[in-house]
Amino acid sequence: MRTSIATVSLSGSLTEKLTAASRAGFDGVEIFENDLLASPLTLEEIRARCADLGLTIDLYQPMRDIEAVPADEFARNLRRARHKFELMRRLGADTVLVCSSVHPLAVDDDALAAYHLRQLADLAQDFGIRVAYEALAWGRHVNTYTHAWRIIEAADHPALGTCLDSFHILSKGSDPKGIEDIPGEKIFFLQLADAPLLAMDVLQWSRHYRCFPGQGGFDVAGLVRHVLRTGYRGPLSLEVFNDVFRQADAGPTAVxxxxxxxxxxxxxxxxxxxxxxxxxxxxFAELVTPDAEPVSAVLGALGFARTARHRGKPVDLWQQGEARVLVNTAGAARRDGTGLAAIGLESPDPAGAARRAEALLAPVLPRRRALDDAPLDAVAAPDGTELFFCATDRPQLPNWRADFADVGHEARGAATVRGIDHLALTQPWHHYDEATLFHRSVLGLHAQESVDVADPYGLMRSRAVTNADGSVRVALGVGAAPTDDTVHAQHIALATDDVVAAARRFRRAGGRLLPIPANYYDDLAARYEFADGELETYRELGILYDRDAYGTFRHCYTTTVGHVFFELVQRDGYRGYGAPNAPVRLAAQHLAR
Amino acid sequence: MRTSIATVSLSGSLTEKLTAASRAGFDGVEIFENDLLASPLTLEEIRARCADLGLTIDLYQPMRDIEAVPADEFARNLRRARHKFELMRRLGADTVLVCSSVHPLAVDDDALAAYHLRQLADLAQDFGIRVAYEALAWGRHVNTYTHAWRIIEAADHPALGTCLDSFHILSKGSDPKGIEDIPGEKIFFLQLADAPLLAMDVLQWSRHYRCFPGQGGFDVAGLVRHVLRTGYRGPLSLEVFNDVFRQADAGPTAVxxxxxxxxxxxxxxxxxxxxxxxxxxxxFAELVTPDAEPVSAVLGALGFARTARHRGKPVDLWQQGEARVLVNTAGAARRDGTGLAAIGLESPDPAGAARRAEALLAPVLPRRRALDDAPLDAVAAPDGTELFFCATDRPQLPNWRADFADVGHEARGAATVRGIDHLALTQPWHHYDEATLFHRSVLGLHAQESVDVADPYGLMRSRAVTNADGSVRVALGVGAAPTDDTVHAQHIALATDDVVAAARRFRRAGGRLLPIPANYYDDLAARYEFADGELETYRELGILYDRDAYGTFRHCYTTTVGHVFFELVQRDGYRGYGAPNAPVRLAAQHLAR
Structure with a gap:
C-alpha cells in the first residue's frame, strides 16, 4: 500500500519536511496548513517540489468548525472553502479533511450537519475535490467514527466520505470492528497514530503524545485490519503530533x-x-579508544586476557569465559575518546539478519574487511552503535574470529567472568522511542517497560530489550534533557557466578571499584537479613543488592574510563537490572567524577 | 512560621541541596531517603552540616506500605522501622512520615491499620519520634485525609498524628474544610505543593508536575487557612516532585x-x-551592544531621534512619543552581543518597589550612579534582565532622565510610534514558572494563561504578564528545550496608531521588514473580507493580521540585530499578542537568518 505522512509529524521548514519524507521512502504527504502558510514557495512551486521528490499530496486540512454552525457562520465557511478548494486545485491535492466541529455555537443536529456537509461536498465536486469528514475524539457533538458515518450516509453525496484516525477511535476506547460496516470506497482516508496509554485529557494526549505505530499501546494493526476488510485502498498515512518529534531532526524521524x-x-x-x-x-563488545592502556588495565584486572590481535587492524581481542571485548585503536575510531562503538551479535543467519535490517531502513555499513577477512554483516543502530551479525566458531559460516591471530596470552587464575550479561547504551534523547522500535523490529528483541531513574541532576529513562532466554540484553537509556546524550556513560555488564570473588580479584589486581556510601548498607540491613559478614563484604567492595520475585541480584561497578565503565553482575534468577539501586550508583558516579 | 523544603524538590547531591535551601533562607528540610542513602556523609556529618547551615531536619520518610499488611510483612516493617528510628536519632530528626499503604496485599481494615500504626507509634515513642500518617491520593484503601484521621483517632496514641499534603487533598477535589475538625496538635506536619490543573492519572501528575504554591491552579492558601485555624504551628514545608526542578540548578530553584x-x-x-x-x-528599554551603529540605524529608520546622552556613561537615549530606548555601549555590557538588558518601569514609589522586590528575594543591583546621578532602584529578574523602578519627570522623586543631557537632535517628520506596547523576554527554560511567579508577586502584574506556540523546530511556550490598564505588558517566552534559551530573540514591540504609515516610513528610511510569505495572505483573504487594496498593502509590507472579540491587531517585524528585533503594533482594542501568527513569523525568522 502507499504510505504517507503529515508534515506536522516532522520538524523544520516545509521543504525540509518534504525532503525528509521523500528520502525515507514515503509515497505521499498530508500538508498541514501552517506549513504551507509559512512557506516562501508558491503553490505551484510546492506542487513541483513534491513531484520532483516523488511525493503526491494526499490530503490538505485547511478548515475546522464547518458544519452544524449558525447560517452566517456557515456562509463564511463556504466562502473560505471556495478559496481553499481553488488553492488545492493549484496545489494538486484532491482530498480535503474536515474534522467534526468544536465550535461553541455548533448545534447537536445531525440533519443540519448532513445538510452543511452536502453543500460543502457540492462545492468541492466542482473543483474535483473529495471531502473526508472525521470525528475528533473531542468533537462537540460528533466524536465517534460511527456518528460521523451516520451523518455521511444521511448526506449521501459522492464527493463526501469519511477519514478514519486511529487515535480518535482508539483513545476513546471505541470498538473498531464497526469500521467493517462502512463501504471501503466511502473511506476516503486513513490516518494512523499510536500513543502511550496515558490516563489524561484526550486533547492534550493527542496534541503532545502521539507516536508512530508500534511505539505506543494501541492495537493499530488490529484497526487497520478492519479497514482493509472494507476494501479501502488509499494510503496508510501517519499524523503524529509529538513534542519530541517537533524538535528532532526531520531526517531520522522520517526514517x-x-x-x-x-x-x-x-x-x-x-x-x-x-x-x-x-x-x-x-x-563481542567493541571499544574504541585513542589509548588502549587505561582500558586494557581495567580488562586485565577484571581477569581478561589479551588472547588475539586482528591480522590487519590495530584491534585486540580480550577474552574471559564467553565474554569478548575488542579494543580498537584505529584512527577513525578515536575521535570521541573511549567509547562503546560496536556490538557483535551471534546470529543464526548473519546475512539474513542484515537483509532484514536493510529492508527496515537500517543503514548498512560497508564491510570493514581486508583481503582475507571474513565478510561481516553490519548495520548502524539509531544511536550510531554498529551492530555486527556474527557466527562465532560455526564452520559453515564466515567466522570473524578467524581474522584474529592468537597472541598466546593466557589469563592468570580461573575465570571469574562468564560472559556478557548486558550492554547499556545511551540513546539520543529525541530518538528513544525509535531505538525501542528498532531493536524490537529489526533485531526481534522483546522490549520491556520504560522505567524512570532518578539521577541527581534529572530524571533518566531506561528500557531493556532482550531475547527470550536473556542471552542478549541491551538497556537503552536516555538522559533528562536533549543535551544529556553524553553525560551518562555506556557500560558493559559482565556476568559472574561469584561477584565477591570477581570484585576481590579486580581490586587485588589494582582495579578501582566505585565506592558506595555506607548509608546505603545501613538501609540494606534494615530491609533484608543477611548471613554474618555478608553485608560487611558488600560494603567493603561496593556491591549493591536487589531482589525480585525470581531471585537476587548482586552487582558492582568499575570506575569510568572515557565514556565507558564495567559492571560485575551476579544474577541468581533475578530478571531486572538493579533499577532501585541506580540513583545511588548515579550519585556515586557524579561524586567520583 | 518556619519554612521547610523536601530535598527531593531540589537537584544535586545532598550537600548541594542543603546549601541551596539554607542560602534561600529555609529554616528546615525534609530529607528524602534516597538523598541520604546516596550521600557519602555519615549521619552525624549530615546532622552537623544541617546545624552549620541553620537547618533543622523536620521530617524523614524512609518507610512505605507499613499498615494493614499481612502479619509477617508487618513484622518485617517493624524490624525495618527500628533500624530507621535508630538512624533518625543519630540524624536528629524527630518526625517520620508514613504514607498510606499501596501494598498489593494490604487489606481494607481500619481496625488493623490502627492497630499496626499504634504498634509503630509505640516503637517510635521509645526513640522520641513522632509518626505522621498521611493519606496518599492513590493509597490502596486510605486515600483521603479524613479517612487517615479516623484511623489515627482510633489508634489514639500520643506519638501518632497526621501529615497533611495539599496535593493529595486538592488533587482529589476533597473539601479542605474538614481539616478544622482535626486538633492542631495532632497535625504533625504540613506538606505544600501546587500543581497545574491537569486531567491525568493522579500518581503521574504528582510525581512529575507538582510545582510551588502560586505556580499551579490549586487554592493552597485556602487550605493552609483551614490548617492554621486548628492551631497548627509546625513548619510550612514544600514537597515538590517536578521533572524540571530535578534538572535545574538547585540555587535558583530554592529561591x-x-x-x-x-x-x-x-x-x-x-x-x-x-x-x-x-x-x-x-x-525605557535598554539595549546593550558592542556596536551602536546597527541598532541606531534601525531606531533612526523607525523614526526615533537620539535626543540625549548620559552625562557619565556611553549610553544614548533614543525617543519617539513615549517610547524610550537606551543604547548602552559600556564595556561590561558588551559581552553577549546586542541584547535587551534592562527595563525601566514607571513606579508610583520606586524605593518601595525595590524594597518589596528585595523582601521577595530579588537580587538588588548596586546603584549604577555617578556622583550626580539620580539614585535608581533596580533588581534582577530571574532571567537576568535588570528592572529599574523609575519616576520619569516627577519633580519630587529622583528622575533618571536628569542624568541625560539633551543633544538637540529632533526626529524628522511626525511620530509614527506612540510608546512601547510590550516587551518579549526569553526565559531560562528551567525557570519559566519562577519567572511568572516573580512578575506576579514582586511586580504585582497579572499573569495570563500560558500558550503553546509552534516554532518549526519545536513547541515554545509564552505567557503574558500585564498591569490592569495594559500600559505594562511583558511576554515571557521559553523555547522547546533547555538548550533553546538563546535561539529566540527578545523583542521590543512599539505601539503605533497606523502600522502601515509606520512600516512605510521605516522602509523608506532604509529599514528592512521581515518578509512574510504570500501564502499567508491568501489565507487571510479566505478568512476575512478586507477593503480594496488593504490586503495588498499588508502583503507588500509584511503586516500580519489577527482579530479577537475586542478588536483587530496589525503588526510587523524588523529584521533581527544581534538578539533583538522590533515589532510595530497597531492594537485596535485587541487584547492578545498575535499568537496565531507566531508560527508564520517564527518560520520567516528562521528563513531570514
Missing amino acids: DARRSLLVLQETLGLITPPASCVPTGVA | DARRSLLVLQETLGLITPPASCVPTGVA
Whole structure:
C-alpha cells in the first residue's frame, strides 16, 4: 500500500519536511496548513517540489468548525472553502479533511450537519475535490467514527466520505470492528497514530503524545485490519503530533516513521521483508579508544586476557569465559575518546539478519574487511552503535574470529567472568522511542517497560530489550534533557557466578571499584537479613543488592574510563537490572567524577 | 512560621541541596531517603552540616506500605522501622512520615491499620519520634485525609498524628474544610505543593508536575487557612516532585521555592512585606551592544531621534512619543552581543518597589550612579534582565532622565510610534514558572494563561504578564528545550496608531521588514473580507493580521540585530499578542537568518 505522512509529524521548514519524507521512502504527504502558510514557495512551486521528490499530496486540512454552525457562520465557511478548494486545485491535492466541529455555537443536529456537509461536498465536486469528514475524539457533538458515518450516509453525496484516525477511535476506547460496516470506497482516508496509554485529557494526549505505530499501546494493526476488510485502498498515512518529534531532526524521524509503517504492513501480511532472525548471544563488545592502556588495565584486572590481535587492524581481542571485548585503536575510531562503538551479535543467519535490517531502513555499513577477512554483516543502530551479525566458531559460516591471530596470552587464575550479561547504551534523547522500535523490529528483541531513574541532576529513562532466554540484553537509556546524550556513560555488564570473588580479584589486581556510601548498607540491613559478614563484604567492595520475585541480584561497578565503565553482575534468577539501586550508583558516579 | 523544603524538590547531591535551601533562607528540610542513602556523609556529618547551615531536619520518610499488611510483612516493617528510628536519632530528626499503604496485599481494615500504626507509634515513642500518617491520593484503601484521621483517632496514641499534603487533598477535589475538625496538635506536619490543573492519572501528575504554591491552579492558601485555624504551628514545608526542578540548578530553584512561601504567607497575613507597587508604565528599554551603529540605524529608520546622552556613561537615549530606548555601549555590557538588558518601569514609589522586590528575594543591583546621578532602584529578574523602578519627570522623586543631557537632535517628520506596547523576554527554560511567579508577586502584574506556540523546530511556550490598564505588558517566552534559551530573540514591540504609515516610513528610511510569505495572505483573504487594496498593502509590507472579540491587531517585524528585533503594533482594542501568527513569523525568522 502507499504510505504517507503529515508534515506536522516532522520538524523544520516545509521543504525540509518534504525532503525528509521523500528520502525515507514515503509515497505521499498530508500538508498541514501552517506549513504551507509559512512557506516562501508558491503553490505551484510546492506542487513541483513534491513531484520532483516523488511525493503526491494526499490530503490538505485547511478548515475546522464547518458544519452544524449558525447560517452566517456557515456562509463564511463556504466562502473560505471556495478559496481553499481553488488553492488545492493549484496545489494538486484532491482530498480535503474536515474534522467534526468544536465550535461553541455548533448545534447537536445531525440533519443540519448532513445538510452543511452536502453543500460543502457540492462545492468541492466542482473543483474535483473529495471531502473526508472525521470525528475528533473531542468533537462537540460528533466524536465517534460511527456518528460521523451516520451523518455521511444521511448526506449521501459522492464527493463526501469519511477519514478514519486511529487515535480518535482508539483513545476513546471505541470498538473498531464497526469500521467493517462502512463501504471501503466511502473511506476516503486513513490516518494512523499510536500513543502511550496515558490516563489524561484526550486533547492534550493527542496534541503532545502521539507516536508512530508500534511505539505506543494501541492495537493499530488490529484497526487497520478492519479497514482493509472494507476494501479501502488509499494510503496508510501517519499524523503524529509529538513534542519530541517537533524538535528532532526531520531526517531520522522520517526514517523512524517509515519503519513503523513497514513493521505494521509486515504484521498485516501486506509485505514480507526478510524474516526476523533473533540474535542468540553477544559475540563481542567493541571499544574504541585513542589509548588502549587505561582500558586494557581495567580488562586485565577484571581477569581478561589479551588472547588475539586482528591480522590487519590495530584491534585486540580480550577474552574471559564467553565474554569478548575488542579494543580498537584505529584512527577513525578515536575521535570521541573511549567509547562503546560496536556490538557483535551471534546470529543464526548473519546475512539474513542484515537483509532484514536493510529492508527496515537500517543503514548498512560497508564491510570493514581486508583481503582475507571474513565478510561481516553490519548495520548502524539509531544511536550510531554498529551492530555486527556474527557466527562465532560455526564452520559453515564466515567466522570473524578467524581474522584474529592468537597472541598466546593466557589469563592468570580461573575465570571469574562468564560472559556478557548486558550492554547499556545511551540513546539520543529525541530518538528513544525509535531505538525501542528498532531493536524490537529489526533485531526481534522483546522490549520491556520504560522505567524512570532518578539521577541527581534529572530524571533518566531506561528500557531493556532482550531475547527470550536473556542471552542478549541491551538497556537503552536516555538522559533528562536533549543535551544529556553524553553525560551518562555506556557500560558493559559482565556476568559472574561469584561477584565477591570477581570484585576481590579486580581490586587485588589494582582495579578501582566505585565506592558506595555506607548509608546505603545501613538501609540494606534494615530491609533484608543477611548471613554474618555478608553485608560487611558488600560494603567493603561496593556491591549493591536487589531482589525480585525470581531471585537476587548482586552487582558492582568499575570506575569510568572515557565514556565507558564495567559492571560485575551476579544474577541468581533475578530478571531486572538493579533499577532501585541506580540513583545511588548515579550519585556515586557524579561524586567520583 | 518556619519554612521547610523536601530535598527531593531540589537537584544535586545532598550537600548541594542543603546549601541551596539554607542560602534561600529555609529554616528546615525534609530529607528524602534516597538523598541520604546516596550521600557519602555519615549521619552525624549530615546532622552537623544541617546545624552549620541553620537547618533543622523536620521530617524523614524512609518507610512505605507499613499498615494493614499481612502479619509477617508487618513484622518485617517493624524490624525495618527500628533500624530507621535508630538512624533518625543519630540524624536528629524527630518526625517520620508514613504514607498510606499501596501494598498489593494490604487489606481494607481500619481496625488493623490502627492497630499496626499504634504498634509503630509505640516503637517510635521509645526513640522520641513522632509518626505522621498521611493519606496518599492513590493509597490502596486510605486515600483521603479524613479517612487517615479516623484511623489515627482510633489508634489514639500520643506519638501518632497526621501529615497533611495539599496535593493529595486538592488533587482529589476533597473539601479542605474538614481539616478544622482535626486538633492542631495532632497535625504533625504540613506538606505544600501546587500543581497545574491537569486531567491525568493522579500518581503521574504528582510525581512529575507538582510545582510551588502560586505556580499551579490549586487554592493552597485556602487550605493552609483551614490548617492554621486548628492551631497548627509546625513548619510550612514544600514537597515538590517536578521533572524540571530535578534538572535545574538547585540555587535558583530554592529561591523560587522560598519566594512562593513568602507570597503564601503574605496572602495569609502571616507576614507583611513592603506592599506591592504595580508599575504604571514602561519608562525605557535598554539595549546593550558592542556596536551602536546597527541598532541606531534601525531606531533612526523607525523614526526615533537620539535626543540625549548620559552625562557619565556611553549610553544614548533614543525617543519617539513615549517610547524610550537606551543604547548602552559600556564595556561590561558588551559581552553577549546586542541584547535587551534592562527595563525601566514607571513606579508610583520606586524605593518601595525595590524594597518589596528585595523582601521577595530579588537580587538588588548596586546603584549604577555617578556622583550626580539620580539614585535608581533596580533588581534582577530571574532571567537576568535588570528592572529599574523609575519616576520619569516627577519633580519630587529622583528622575533618571536628569542624568541625560539633551543633544538637540529632533526626529524628522511626525511620530509614527506612540510608546512601547510590550516587551518579549526569553526565559531560562528551567525557570519559566519562577519567572511568572516573580512578575506576579514582586511586580504585582497579572499573569495570563500560558500558550503553546509552534516554532518549526519545536513547541515554545509564552505567557503574558500585564498591569490592569495594559500600559505594562511583558511576554515571557521559553523555547522547546533547555538548550533553546538563546535561539529566540527578545523583542521590543512599539505601539503605533497606523502600522502601515509606520512600516512605510521605516522602509523608506532604509529599514528592512521581515518578509512574510504570500501564502499567508491568501489565507487571510479566505478568512476575512478586507477593503480594496488593504490586503495588498499588508502583503507588500509584511503586516500580519489577527482579530479577537475586542478588536483587530496589525503588526510587523524588523529584521533581527544581534538578539533583538522590533515589532510595530497597531492594537485596535485587541487584547492578545498575535499568537496565531507566531508560527508564520517564527518560520520567516528562521528563513531570514
